[in-house]
Amino acid sequence: MTSLPSSPSAATLSVDGVAVARHRDGADVEPVLSPRPYLHPVRTLGGTVVTEVCPDDHRHHLGVSVAVPDVSGVSFWGGRTFTRDRGSVLLDNHGRQEHLEWLVEEDSRRVEALSWTDPDGAELVREERTWAARRVGADAWALEVAVRLRNTSGRPLSIGSPATNGRPRAGYGGFFWRAPIAAEPPRCLGPGVEGEDALHGSRADWLALAGRSPEGREWTLVFVQDGPDRDPWFLRAAEYPGVGAALAWAERLPLPEGGGLERRVVTVVADGRPDPAALAAAARRRP
Structure with a gap:
């Protein structure tokens, strides 16, 4: 793993006084990432x-983020x-999501304004993103990541993925969570179904990873898409543990001017x- 220097705008999310997540603005991330x-x-x-x-396996994986492989190229x-x-080639096409300002700053909830710019610095998208944390049980808490994107480029855009560019079942892009690798891959669960192959590309009501830290401590993550638009799940477990909600699983997603x-x-x-189905139900309960 490559360590990153501390960001000057790093901020903490807390649950009942317990720090559970650190926000980094990404300004110190290499342009190619x-x-x-x-x-x-x-x-x-x-x-x-x-x-x-x-x-080391994917240097561009950054904790919990919103990462899209193709916004009109x-x-x-x-x-x-x-x-x-x-096939897969390194191009000079890397954009940047720039943190502009905090719109809300609370211990358990932060809202930020972001500008998505192309390699020349022209803005394509303006975003308002919410990061919010709340307790859902004695040993569990929930992280909400809410994204609102607006096309500010002055022209129609579209969101794509490796799948829409010809690589089957690689429709990743959107919300993405990279978990740590341990000696054994995590167990993958959904409602009435189990396994990476069965859940990858599905629209399961929820998806859970049950893994261990490199030190052997057990953890469980349960992912729920909460809203009218639910995307197919992108799931990796055997190669590395990662979960995403795929905006462009099989077809490009238009983003009109x-x-x-x-x-x-x-x-x-x-x-x-804990029981993942119970955690999924807790995730859907509004605070």
Whole structure:
């Protein structure tokens, strides 16, 4: 893992006085990794770290972030871009999500304004993002990530993925959570279904990872998409542990001039092995 220097605008999310997540503005991230705000470390209430940043296998994975591989050709994901004619290649197409200001600053809730710019610095998208934390049980808390995007480029845009560019079942892009690698891959669960192959690309009502830290401490993450628009799940477990909600799983997603989109993902972070279905129900209860 590559360590990153501390960001000057780092901020903490807390639950009942317990620090559970650190926000970084991403200004110190290398341009080729598509700089963007992210959360790391994210911890259980018992202190177990459940995020990873700049791992050797995918240096552009940054804890919890909103990462999109293709906004009309600009990468807000980082690393290589999949192309139909050459496969995955490193292009000079990396954009940047710049933190502009805090709109809300509270111990358990922060709202930030972001500008998504292309390699030349021109704004394509303006975003309002909410990061909010709340307790949902004795050993669990929930992280809400709510995204509101607006096309400010002055022209129609569209969101794509490696899948829409010709790589089957690689429709990632959007909310993304990178968890740490341990000796064994995490168990993957959904309502009435289990396994990476069964859940990858599904629209399961919820998705859970049950893993261990490198030190052997058990943790459980339960992901719920909360809102009218639910995207297919992008899931990795055997290669590395990661979960995303895929905006462009099989087809490009239009983003008209002046138009926008909204998404909300709630993730329950728990110590041990609690019932994931109960955690999913707790995630949907409004505070």
